[in-house]
Amino acid sequence: MSIAWDHRGGATIERDGHPQSYVDPDDPLLLVFEYVAQFALVLEALRPDPSPLAVTHVGGAGMTFARWVHRTYPGSPQIVMEPDTALTALVRKELPLPRGHRIRVRPVTGQVGVCGLRAGSADVVVVDAYDEGRMPGDLVGTWWIGELDRVLAEDGLVLINASDRAPLPWVARLCATLRTRFTHVGQLALREVVKGRGFGNVVVVASREPLDDAALHRAAARADFPTVWRTAAEVRRAGAGAKAFGEMGEPSPEPPPVGVLRAR
Template sequence: MTIVWDERGGATVERDGHPQSYVNPDDPLLLVFEYVQQFALVLEALRPDPAPLAVTHVGGAGMTLARWVHRVHPRSPQIVLEPDTALTELVRRELPLPRGHRVRVRPVTGQEGVAGLRDASADVVVVDAYDQGRVPPELAGSRWVRELDRVVAPDGLVLVNAADERGLRWVARLCATLRERFAHVGQLVLREVAAGKRYGNVVVVASRRPLDDVSLTRAAARAPFPSTWRSSEQVVRLSAGAPPFGEIGEPSPPPPDGGVLRLR
């Protein structure tokens, strides 16, 4: 794993040959990877109040979104589940978290960490964990979704950074699995990925309560890259016939280009 600095004062955290995070320690509001921008747009749309949020992050790397949450929602209690202790130590040394943060890093896998959380303890769970550029099968199946359902507050959100090939069939199955416990599952996605032009990331948003499609559509219009919001009804229609995963899911398709992520 390495940290590569650039001329803007920011740093890219790389692991297994794949860029994992971009961090500018002096500007936590600078979000460079497209899917992190989309995470922030979703939270701005659905949680506009700057009150603290209890956020659990499955996957840590540079903790870019945790830094953003700390700035936008001060005093937010956050838990980061990151089993790679060497990575965490590197980030803490080279990219220390801001003063006054309430971020706790636990050196466990997502499954282990979420299993140890109290019922309804998280306002938001962000799932952004990859192994060799792929979402692990353990973070896609019905067993995992049941655990998310247990730890997310009644009005809480689940945000997933998914990735798929053209056609988004794996993402369709993931959404079908999430709908087993969360009635409303939408997608914020780049237009060219939605159009089936290339492999890419999809931010999946799951909730028990209806999602604010008007605010999320406006959020998509503000995205630095042309993006679109797919409502829960659209996702159901587009993924018709996609079966949910079993107890353990399947890994997401491998990236064809070494996992290169587009920058703003």
């Protein structure tokens, strides 16, 4: 793992040969990687009130999104589950968290950490965990989705950074698995990814309650890159016939050597 600083005063964190995070210590609102910016667009659209949110992050790296939540929803209690203690130590040394934060980092895997949470304790669960560029299968199976259902508040949201190659068959199976517990599953993604032009990231949004499609369409229109919101109905139609994963799931496809993250 390594941290590379740039001329803007920001830092890119790399792990397993893949860029994991970009952090600007002086500007936590600067979200360079497109999928992290999409996380923010979704949360701003669906939770416009800046009151504190209880947020659980599965996967930490530079804690870019946790820093953004701290600035945007002041006072939010956050839990970050990051089993790589060496990575956490490096980030704490080189990129210290802001003063007054309520971010707790637990050196555990998502599976272990989420099992230890109280039922209904999270307003938002953000899943952004990769191993050698692939999302582990045990973070997409029915057992795991059941645990997300258990810890999520009744009106809570699940945000997942998924990655797949055209025409997104693995993401379709992930969405089918989420629908075993959550009625409404939509997607925010780059237009070129949705159109099936190569490998890319898709932010999957799951909820028990209907998603505000109008607000999410407006959010997509504000994105720095051409982005589209796919409603729950559109996602269901596009993935018709996709089978839910089994209890333990399957890892996401291997990314191309050049990586899949796009920066501003």
